[in-house]
Amino acid sequence: MALPKIVILGAGLGGTIAAYEIRDAVKGKAEVMVVNDQDDYWFVPSNPWVAVRWREPDAIKVHLPPIMEKKGIGFTSIGAKRVHPSENRIELNDGTSLDYDYLVIATGPELAFDEVEGLGPDGFTQSVCRTDHAAHAADAFDRFCEAPKPIIIGAAQGASCYGPAYEFALILDTELRRRKIRDRVPMTYVSPEPYVGHLGLDGVGDTKSLLESELRNRHIKWITNARIAKVEEGTMHVEEVSEDGSLKAEHALPFGYSMILPAFRGIAAVHGIEGLTNPRGFILADKHQRNPTFKNVYSLGVCVAIPPVGPTPVPVGVPKTGFMIESMVTAIAANLALELAGKEPAEEATWNAVCLADFGDGGVAFVAQPQIPPRNVNWASSGKWVHLAKIGFEKYFLHKVRRGTSEPFYEKLAMHALGIRKLRFK
Numbered sequence: 001m002a003l004p005k006i007v008i009l010g011a012g013l014g015g016t017i018a019a020y021e022i023r024d025a026v027k028g029k030a031e032v033m034v035v036n037d038q039d040d041y042w043f044v045p046s047n048p049w050v051a052v053r054w055r056e057p058d059a060i061k062v063h064l065p066p067i068m069e070k071k072g073i074g075f076t077s078i079g080a081k082r083v084h085p086s087e088n089r090i091e092l093n094d095g096t097s098l099d100y101d102y103l104v105i106a107t108g109p110e111l112a113f114d115e116v117e118g119l120g121p122d123g124f125t126q127s128v129c130r131t132d133h134a135a136h137a138a139d140a141f142d143r144f145c146e147a148p149k150p151i152i153i154g155a156a157q158g159a160s161c162y163g164p165a166y167e168f169a170l171i172l173d174t175e176l177r178r179r180k181i182r183d184r185v186p187m188t189y190v191s192p193e194p195y196v197g198h199l200g201l202d203g204v205g206d207t208k209s210l211l212e213s214e215l216r217n218r219h220i221k222w223i224t225n226a227r228i229a230k231v232e233e234g235t236m237h238v239e240e241v242s243e244d245g246s247l248k249a250e251h252a253l254p255f256g257y258s259m260i261l262p263a264f265r266g267i268a269a270v271h272g273i274e275g276l277t278n279p280r281g282f283i284l285a286d287k288h289q290r291n292p293t294f295k296n297v298y299s300l301g302v303c304v305a306i307p308p309v310g311p312t313p314v315p316v317g318v319p320k321t322g323f324m325i326e327s328m329v330t331a332i333a334a335n336l337a338l339e340l341a342g343k344e345p346a347e348e349a350t351w352n353a354v355c356l357a358d359f360g361d362g363g364v365a366f367v368a369q370p371q372i373p374p375r376n377v378n379w380a381s382s383g384k385w386v387h388l389a390k391i392g393f394e395k396y397f398l399h400k401v402r403r404g405t406s407e408p409f410y411e412k413l414a415m416h417a418l419g420i421r422k423l424r425f426k
Contacts, residue, residue, distance in 0.1 A: 003029065003030050003031050004029070004030045004031070004101035004102065004340065005030065005031045005033065005099065005100050005101050005102075006022060006026065006030050006031065006032050006033070006100065006101065006102045006103075006104065006336060007033050007034075007035060007090065007098060007100040007102070007103050007104070008022065008032065008033070008034045008035070008104045008106055009035050009080055009083070009090065009103065009104065009105050009106060009107055009269075010034075010035075010036060010105065010106035010107040010108060010301075010303075011034050011036035011041060011064060011075075011106075012041070012042075012044070012106065012107075012108045012301070013043075013044060013301070013322060013325060014106040014108075014300045014301035014302075014325040014326075014328065014329060015034065015036070015104075015106030015107075015108075015300075015301070016034075016041050016062075016064065016401055017326060017329050017400075017401075017406050018104055018106055018300060018329045018332065018333070018406075019032060019034050019068065019071075019073050020071060020073075020404050020405060020406040021329050021330065021333040021406035022104065022329075022332065022333045022336060023071055023072065023073050024333070024406065025333040025334065025336060025337045026333075026336055026337055026340055027072075029337075029340045030101070030102075030336070030340055031074065032072075032073045032074065033073065033074030033075070033076070033098075033100075034064075034068060034073060034074065034075045034076070035076055035078070035079070035080055035090060035092070035098065036064070036075070036076070036077050036079065037077060037078075037079030037080075037093075038077050038079075039063060039064055039065055039077045040061050040062065040063055040064060041061070041062040041063075041064050041401055042057075042060055042061055042062075042130070042131040043060040043061075043062075043394060043397060043398055043401075044129075044130070044131070045164075045322070045390075045393075045394065046059075046060045046394050047060075047128040047129070047130070047131055047133070047134040047164070048128050048134070048164055048167045048168040048171050048358070049171070049358075050128075050131060050134035050135055050137075050138060051126070051128050051134040051135075051137040051138050051141065051168065051171075051259070052138065052141060052171055052172065052175045053138050053142075054171075054175075057131050057132075057134075057135050060131065060394070060398065061131070062398060062401045062402050065077075067401075067402065067404045068404075070404060071404045076092070076098075078092045078093050078094050078096075079092065079093040080092060080093070080107075080269040081093045081269060082268075082269050083103070083105070083269050083270050083273065083276070085103070085273065085275075085276055085291075085293075085294040085297055086294070088100055088101065088103075088296065090103070090269075100296075101296065102296045102297075102298070102336060102339070103294075103296065103297045103298070104297075104298045104299070104300065104332055104336075105270065105283050105297065105298070105299040105300075105303055106299070106300050106301050106303065107266075107267050107269070107270070107301075107303045108267075108301060108302045108303060109264030109265060109266070109267070109302045109303060110264065110265050110266065110267045110268065110271075110281070111127070111129055111130075111262050111264065112158070112262050112263045112264060112265050113127075113262045115156070115158070115262070115263055116156050116157075116228050116229075116230065116231065116260075116262070117229075117230035117231065118230050118231030118232055118233075119156060119228070119231055119260060119262060120260075120262065121133050121136050121137075123231060124231045124232065124233050124234075124258070125152075125231055125236075125258040125259060125260045126140055126141075126257070126258065126259040126260075127259065127260075127261070127262070128164055128168055128259060128261075129164075129261065129262070137259060140257065141172075141257060144256050144257040145176075145179060145181060147256070148176075148181050148184040148185045148256065149185070149254070149255065149256025149257070150185065150186040150187070150188070150253070150254050150255045150256060151172060151185055151186070151187045151188070151255060151256070151257045151258065152187075152188050152189075152190055152236055152253055152255045152257075152258040152260070153165055153168055153169040153172065153187070153188075153189055153190070153258065153259050153260075154169075154188075154189050154190035154191045154226070154260055154261070155190075155191050155192060155193075155260060155261040155262075156192070156228050156260055156261065156262050156263055157192045157226075157227045157228065157263065157314050157315050158192070158263030158264075158315045158316075158317055159191075159192065159200075159261045159262060159263050159264070159316070159317060160200050160263070160264055160302075160316070160317025160318055160319050160320075161200075161261060161264070161302075161317075161319045162191065162193060162198070162199045162200055162261070162319065163199065163319065163321075163355060163357050164261060165189070165191065165259070165260075165261050166189075166211060166214075166357055166359075166364075167357050167358055167359065167363075168259055169187065169189050169215075169220060170214060170218065170220075170359035170360060170362075171358065171359065171360040172187070173187065173218045173220065173359075173360070174359065174360025174361050175360065186221075187218075187219070187220045187221070188220065188221045188222065188223065188253060189215060189220055189221070189222040189223070190222070190223050190226045190228065190236070190238055190253070190260070191222070191223075191224055191226055192224075192225065192226055192227065192312070192314035192315060192316050193224050193225075193312075193316055194224060194225055194243075194312050194313060194314075194316070195208055195224055196208060196211050196212045196215060196222055196224060197209070197210065197211040197212065198224075198312075198316065199319065200308070200309065200316050200317055200318050200319050201309055201318065201319065201353075201368065201371060201372070201373070202309045202310060202373055204353070204355075204366040204367075204368045204378060204379070204380050205366055205378050205379045205380030205381075206380055207364065207366060207380050210364050210380055210382050211364065214359065214362075214364070214382070223238060223240055223251065225240060225241045225242070225243075225248070225312075225313045225314050226238050226239070226240055226241070226314065227239045227240075227241060227314050228260065229250075231258070231260075234254060234255065234256070235252055235253065235254055235255070236251075236252075236253045236255055236258060237250070237251070237252055237253075238250070238251040238252075238253055239251075241313045241314050242313065243313055244313070245313050263315075263317065264280075264302060264317065265280045265281045265282070266280060266281020266282050266283070266303060267281070267303070270283065270303075275291070275292075275293030275294065276291060276293065276294060276297065277305070278305045280305075282303060282304060282305035282306075283297075283299035283303050283304055283305060284305050285298070285299050285304050285305065287348045288331065288335050288345035288346070288347065288348060289304075289328050289331050289332050289335070289349060290335065290345055298332045298335070298336070299328075300325055300328035300329055300332060301320055301325045301328065302320045302325075304320065304328070306318045306320070306372070309372060309373065318371075318372070319371075321353045321354070321355050321371065322354075322355070323352060323353055323354040323355075323422075324349075324351050324352065324353050324371050326422060327349035327350050327351055327352060327421075327422035327423070328349045328351075329406070329422075330347075330349065330422040330423060331347045331348060331349040331422070331423060333406075334346075334347040334423070335347050347423050347424075348423065348424040349422065349423065349424070350369065350370055350421055350422055350423060350424050351370040351371050351372065352367075352368065352369045352370055352371065352421065352422070353366070353367065353368040353369075353370070353371035354366075354367050355367075356386055356389050356390045356393060357386070357390075358386060358387050358390040359386075359387065360387065361384065361387060362382060362383060362384045362386060362387055363382065363383070363384075363386025363387050363389075363390060364380060364381070364382045364386060365380065365381055365382070365386045365389065366379060366380035366381075367379045367380075
C-alpha cells in the first residue's frame with residue numbers, strides 16, 4: 001500500500017525548513033516532496049548586503065537537489081502553474097500534474113510592483129526582495145556613486161515588510177560614509193507606516209524612539225503616512241496623508257537612487273481560489289495553520305493571510321518574520337504527524353518574533369511574544385552587537401539549510417532558556 005504523499009509548495013526560508021522538519025516528523029509514515037520554481041535556496045535576509053557588495057550572491061546560495069535527495073525528500077524545480085485543492089492536485093508548469101494527500105503551501109509572495117506606476121527593477125526603483133534584484137541594485141549603486149544625488153528608501157502602500165527598508169537605508173548610510181561621499185547625498189525614508197518604527201506591528205518595545213533616533217543621527221529625513229502615486233525617472237511623487245485619511249501634502253522628490261519595497265499578494269498559482277485565499281491571494285488558515293475549507297491544506301510564511309494591526313491612514317500589512325515562520329513550520333509538522341496517526345490537529349504556533357535588523361555598523365533587535373499585539377513580551381534594544389549577531393545568524397542558518405537540519409538541539413535549548421517557544425502551551 002502506497003504511503004500518503006505530503007507536498008510542500010515552495011522552498012524559501014519556510015518551505016525548505018518545513019521539508020526537513022516534516023520529513024523528520026513523519027518518517028516512514030508518508031512521502032515528502034518539494035515543488036519549487038528553481039533549484040537553489042537564497043538567504044533573503046542578506047540581500048541588503050548583496051546590494052552594497054558586502055556579500056556576493058553565491059555566498060548566500062544553497063543548491064537544494066542533492067540535500068533533498070540525501071534527506072529522502074522528493075524535489076522538482078518545474079514549478080506550479082495552478083493548485084486544484086478540490087482535486088488534491090497541483091498542475092505543474094510543464095503541463096503535468098502532481099497528486100497529493102496533504103499540501104503545505106509555503107510559496108512566499110508575488111511582488112506587486114505593478115500597483116505603483118514606475119516601481120521596481122523594471123521601472124525606476126531598486127529592490128532587495130530577491131537576490132537577483134539585489135545584485136541588480138548593486139550595479140545601479142556603483143553607477144550612482146560616480147555621480148551622487150539624493151536617495152529615497154522605503155516602502156509602498158500596502159507593504160508588509162519594513163525591516164529591510166530600515167536596514168538598507170542605514171546600510172547605505174554606512175557605505176556612503178566609507179566611500180567618503182555621504183555629505184553629497186541627501187536621504188529620505190518614505191513609508192505608509194503611521195510613524196517611524198511601526199513596522200506593521202504598531203511598534204515593538206521602543207522601536208519608535210530607537211529608529212527615529214537612528215534616522216535623525218544619520219541625517220535621514222522621513223515621510224510617514226505616505227502613498228507613492230507614481231515614480232518617474234529621477235522623481236518620486238508622494239502623497240502625504242493626514243490621520244483622517246485626507247490629503248495633507250504632495251511631494252515631488254528628486255532622486256538618483258531609490259529602493260522601495262512593494263506590496264505583496266498571493267502568487268498566480270493560488271490567487272482567486274474560493275475558500276483557499278482572501279482577495280489578495282493570501283492563504284486562509286485556522287489556528288492550526290490548516291485551511292478551513294480544504295482541510296488537507298496547510299500554509300506557512302508570507303503567503304498566510306493575517307489581518308492588519310488596526311486601521312491606519314494608509315494601508316499597512318503585517319510582516320511574517322523568520323522565527324514566526326519557523327513556529328508555523330513546527331506546528332504543521334506536529335499536526336501532520338497527528339493526522340497520520342488518525343488524530344485531529346492540536347498544535348498552535350506561538351507566532352513569536354525574534355528579529356535582528358542590521359544597520360551596517362550597529363542595529364536593532366526586538367522580541368515580540370506574540371508578534372501581534374497585545375503581547376506577553378515587548379522588547380527592543382540597539383547596539384553594535386546586533387550587526388555581529390546578524391552575521392553569526394546568517395552563517396548559522398545557511399549551515400542549517402546545507403545540513404538539512406530544521407532545529408539542532410542547541411538552538412532549541414537556547415530558545416527555551418530565553419523563554420521563546422514555537423508552540424503554544426496547552
